Every structure is written in C-alpha cells, then in structure tokens.
Amino acid sequence: MGEQYFAFADAPRREEYDTCIRCGLCLESCPTFQETGRELESPRGRVQLMAAVAEGVVPLASPSLAATLFSCLDCRACEVACPSGVPIGTLIEKGRAQVVAAERAEPRSGRAPSVGRATRWAVRRVLPYRKRLRILASLVAGAQKVHLLNPLSRPLPVGMRRLSAALPRLTSPSLPVPERPVGGLRQAQPRVGVFLGCVMDAIFGEANAATQRVLAQNGAAVAVPQAQTCCGALAVHAGERDHARVLARQNIDAFLQAGVDFVATNAGGCGAALMEYPEWLAADVNYRDKAREFSARVRDISVLLKEMGFRAPARAARPQVVTYQASCHLHNVMKAGSDPVDLLKQIPDLEVREMPDAARCCGSAGIYNLTHPTMAEALLRRKMADVPEGTETIATGNPGCWLQMLHGVKTYRPGLAVRHVVQILDEAYAREEAATVGDVLPDIEKAR
Ligand code: SF4
Ligand code: SF4
Structure with a gap:
C-alpha cells in the first residue's frame, strides 16, 4: 500500500x-x-x-x-x-x-479501528434490512415491557447505553401501506413516495404514518415503495461509501419504478443523503443520470407541503408552547430554511418560541453520539440550555435529533415532550376531523 x-x-x-x-x-x-x-x-x-x-x-x-x-x-x-x-x-x-x-x-497494525465493531456491524448488517430491524425493535420492546432493557444495556458502551435509556416505548412499526399511488388520481394531484428510513421506521414508525396522513390531507396520492432501504447516510458517516452506494442504487430503482413525482422524507439526515446520491454515484455510468433524476424529486416533508400549497389545520390538538430544534442536515444540506417552523406558526393555538442558533448540531450527528459520547454530551448540554423558558414541546425533523432530544430532556429538562413537526400537524388535523364529526352528530341525533 x-x-x-x-x-x-x-x-x-x-x-x-x-x-x-x-x-x-x-x-x-x-x-x-x-x-x-x-x-x-x-x-x-x-x-x-x-x-x-x-x-x-x-x-x-x-x-x-x-x-x-x-x-x-x-x-x-x-x-x-x-x-x-x-x-x-x-x-x-x-x-x-x-x-x-x-x-x-492493515488489520494487524495494532491500532484501534476508527469505528467500533458493533457500530460497523449495525451499519452493514442490520440497518439496511427492514425485517432484521423490526425483529430487533420487537426484542427491545419485549425487554422494555418487563423492565429489562436498562439492566441488559449495562455492558454496552456509554453512547449506546444513553440511547437505549432514551428510547421511547417501542410498538409494532408495521402499517398497511400502498405500494404505488392509489388509483383514481385527480388531474395535477402530486404522486408522492414516502421514504421510511431505517431508524425512523423501527423506532418512530408513528412519524411515518403521520407523514402519509398529512400528505393525503394536503391532496397528495401517497405511495410507499416496498423495495426501498436505508438511505446509506450512517454508512457514509462510518467511512463505508461503497456500501452506501449499494443502498443508493436500491432506493433509486425503488422510487423511479414507482413512478412518483416526489420523494418525501421526514428525516433531515436521510433526505440530505438522498439528495447527495449524484455525488456518491458520479463515477457510475449506469446510475449517475438516474441518481440526478431521483434526487431532483427529493423534498423534506415541510418543503413539499409548502410547495403543494399547505392547508393549515383549524386549530392545534392542544394549545402549547413549542420550540423547533433544526436538524443540521435538514438546514445545511437540504436547505429547508424556515419551512418547518413556518408550518408550525400557521397552526392556531400554538405559540412558537424560536431557539437561538437552532441549526447548531445537537451532537447526534449520525453515529457520532456512539463514537464520541463526550463531545456529543457537551453539545447536547448547550442545546438544552438554549431551549426557551416556558417551552412545553420540542419539535424536530430527524430521528437522530429526536433520540438525542429525548436523552437531553430526560437528563437536563425533565417534563418536556419531544415530537416530530409532522406529528403535531397530524394531531391537529385529527382534532379538526373529530370536531367536525362532533358537530355533525348532534344534528343526526336531532333528525332521528
Ligand atoms: S471558510 Fe474555511 S474551508 Fe472555506 S476557504 Fe475559508 S478556511 Fe477554507
Ligand atoms: S463539525 Fe465542523 S468541520 Fe465538521 S462538518 Fe460540522 S462545522 Fe464542518
């Protein structure tokens, strides 16, 4: 060499x-x-x-x-x-x-590898396989039920231990989904394929379900191509660019074959990776054009809703004070700008208090909180100190930040909730529907 x-x-x-x-x-x-x-x-x-x-x-x-x-x-x-x-x-x-x-x-150099074996194994052998991830999620859910997760995680490295303690209660992430946009499309109705992600799908499946409902509420025909896989971002973070390219090709084929106009993501880290496929595949003559075609369709859910002409819900599910923690990839690579926070501001009854330097990294950064737990914790401490006084809910747009915020809230600001922007919207639409049904019911009763 x-x-x-x-x-x-x-x-x-x-x-x-x-x-x-x-x-x-x-x-x-x-x-x-x-x-x-x-x-x-x-x-x-x-x-x-x-x-x-x-x-x-x-x-x-x-x-x-x-x-x-x-x-x-x-x-x-x-x-x-x-x-x-x-x-x-x-x-x-x-x-x-x-x-x-x-x-x-040089495996016998005697130096410790830059990324530990467990993280590398997870990146290559678990994250790209939805079935394996779901089996793992079910095992974790079982351990949570019998209060064994914390004792079982004790031998793990500190970063993994912190994340496992921060995990929300896992439930079955499966959700019936349409493989292609459902029939009877209105003219000019956008066909949107939802990107599920690996961590989002296994841990925060409810955000994927909310994404589909919110898109439908805003007039999209929603599809969830089943051949999709992990975006490859964590593989790239771990120095595994060849492996990431394999995943990129699979996603490109899955979404282009589904014939969607847009690929919607609700995870800043994943969306940034999907947008960078042309750079990853620049030397691949069979995929570089397809990568450009695919990436041009990728949008964060907040950006896409704005483009589609977002319909604001009539009111929030409950009045509350919300702050927004911007995913750095969503801000710096996907260039979502103020779109996520603008959506929140359009929901009546929500008071949005802006966090200073909201796009400064919270320390999650892909696998960073596993490989560099001390720096990750220092950055998280600063982030939690920036959460405005009076905040009840921290809204975010990326599963890594979400997990990091859960750990931060538990450690430094107990009592705060952490939600995805799309969940807050989804709950507001659900309340709107419930209120409509509630208004109609008395009339039906009277008519009897
Ligand atoms: S901003 Fe930083 S990276 Fe860019 S040119 Fe200046 S020193 Fe170099
Ligand atoms: S940690 Fe510093 S060098 Fe690395 S991407 Fe962020 S700003 Fe750039």
Whole structure:
C-alpha cells in the first residue's frame, strides 16, 4: 500500500481541497471548534490536513488524520459559512473512507479501528434490512415491557447505553401501506413516495404514518415503495461509501419504478443523503443520470407541503408552547430554511418560541453520539440550555435529533415532550376531523 497518499479509489480530489483559501471564516460556525478551540477540530484544519496527506506530507495511516476526520460531526455548518464553496462534507466523507480502507488493508497494525465493531456491524448488517430491524425493535420492546432493557444495556458502551435509556416505548412499526399511488388520481394531484428510513421506521414508525396522513390531507396520492432501504447516510458517516452506494442504487430503482413525482422524507439526515446520491454515484455510468433524476424529486416533508400549497389545520390538538430544534442536515444540506417552523406558526393555538442558533448540531450527528459520547454530551448540554423558558414541546425533523432530544430532556429538562413537526400537524388535523364529526352528530341525533 502506498503509505504517503490517499491510496484507494474515490479519494479527495485536488480541486475539492485546493479551493480552501485558509481564510478561517468557517471556524466560528464549527461546533467542535467552538468547544475545543483547536485548529485540528476546525473545518480549515481538517481540510488542510487532508491536503497534507494528498501531497504526501502526512501519512494516510497517521492516527491524527483518523482522529481529526472522525471527530467531525459532518454537520456541514462550515459549508454554509465558506465563501470559497469548499465541499467540506464530501472531503470528510471521502477522507474517512480512505482511513477505513487503510485500516482494513492493515488489520494487524495494532491500532484501534476508527469505528467500533458493533457500530460497523449495525451499519452493514442490520440497518439496511427492514425485517432484521423490526425483529430487533420487537426484542427491545419485549425487554422494555418487563423492565429489562436498562439492566441488559449495562455492558454496552456509554453512547449506546444513553440511547437505549432514551428510547421511547417501542410498538409494532408495521402499517398497511400502498405500494404505488392509489388509483383514481385527480388531474395535477402530486404522486408522492414516502421514504421510511431505517431508524425512523423501527423506532418512530408513528412519524411515518403521520407523514402519509398529512400528505393525503394536503391532496397528495401517497405511495410507499416496498423495495426501498436505508438511505446509506450512517454508512457514509462510518467511512463505508461503497456500501452506501449499494443502498443508493436500491432506493433509486425503488422510487423511479414507482413512478412518483416526489420523494418525501421526514428525516433531515436521510433526505440530505438522498439528495447527495449524484455525488456518491458520479463515477457510475449506469446510475449517475438516474441518481440526478431521483434526487431532483427529493423534498423534506415541510418543503413539499409548502410547495403543494399547505392547508393549515383549524386549530392545534392542544394549545402549547413549542420550540423547533433544526436538524443540521435538514438546514445545511437540504436547505429547508424556515419551512418547518413556518408550518408550525400557521397552526392556531400554538405559540412558537424560536431557539437561538437552532441549526447548531445537537451532537447526534449520525453515529457520532456512539463514537464520541463526550463531545456529543457537551453539545447536547448547550442545546438544552438554549431551549426557551416556558417551552412545553420540542419539535424536530430527524430521528437522530429526536433520540438525542429525548436523552437531553430526560437528563437536563425533565417534563418536556419531544415530537416530530409532522406529528403535531397530524394531531391537529385529527382534532379538526373529530370536531367536525362532533358537530355533525348532534344534528343526526336531532333528525332521528
Ligand atoms: S471558510 Fe472555506 S476557504 Fe475559508 S478556511 Fe474555511 S474551508 Fe477554507
Ligand atoms: S462538518 Fe460540522 S463539525 Fe465538521 S468541520 Fe464542518 S462545522 Fe465542523
């Protein structure tokens, strides 16, 4: 193996890292730099270290390269701040894949792998398989029922233990779903395929059900292509870009064959990955055009509802004070902007109090809270301190943030609820329907 350069396929390219002019305008946007003040935990430091590897100044096997790349949240706040358009996220992800490939090529190096075996196993062997995930979810649900989950998780690493303690009570995630848009389409009615995700499907299945109902409420013909799989984001975070490409091809085929106009996601991390398929598959002559066609249809649910001409519910399920914690991928990559919070603001009876720096990463960041629990906890503490006083519910748009918020609420702000934006909408529509039925019933009674 050539030790001095990026030695494997799909390496960071000169035109990607050379655009960095070292101005440092990205530094203050970077949560890890904000915490540590260390150049090697900043976007500029990370990009410059990769340039040094590419030029043979630093060896690929350098432990400092692995530490620097894996300590990044891949939250992409730096990309938004960078005036030179450096594709920092892509560079980090390609750099990680090089590190992991080098570790595989030298299994007897004696160094600890950058991503632990259990996480790697979950990413490759569990997350892409809905049946396996559901079996795992059923086992966890069984352990929760007999109060054995916490004792059983005691031997796990700290990050996994925290997440398992934060899990909501799991129920059966299965839900009857239409494979293709249901017949009798009105003209111009958008056909929307719902992307289920792996974690969202197994842990927060009710958000997927709510997504389908809210889309139908807003006039979409909803489909859920059954051949879809995990988006591949967690594989990319773990340096497994080849594995992620396999998943990407499967999703592209599933949704293009379903003939949908849009692919709706309710998970910022997944949606960002789906939008980046053209970059992942740029060298694949059979899929690069299909990847572009697919990604052009991907929308976060909040963005899509706005595009479709969102119908605001008549009132909230209950009056409450809500704040919104923005998923960094939803904000920085999917560019959802204020769309999620705008939807909430249109629901009468909800008081929305904006969280300062809402898109700053909460520390969840894919597998980050498993691989870097100390930094993840520090970022979560800051996030929870930013939750405005008087808040009753934290709304979010990504399952990783959702789990992290559940852990944060339990640890730092007990008593707050955590909900997906789409659930709050769904409950408001349900109340509207119940009220209509309630209004009609007395008339029916009178008519008898
Ligand atoms: S803002 Fe962009 S160009 Fe400036 S140092 Fe950061 S990565 Fe380099
Ligand atoms: S992706 Fe996030 S953590 Fe990584 S360098 Fe950029 S701002 Fe910092």
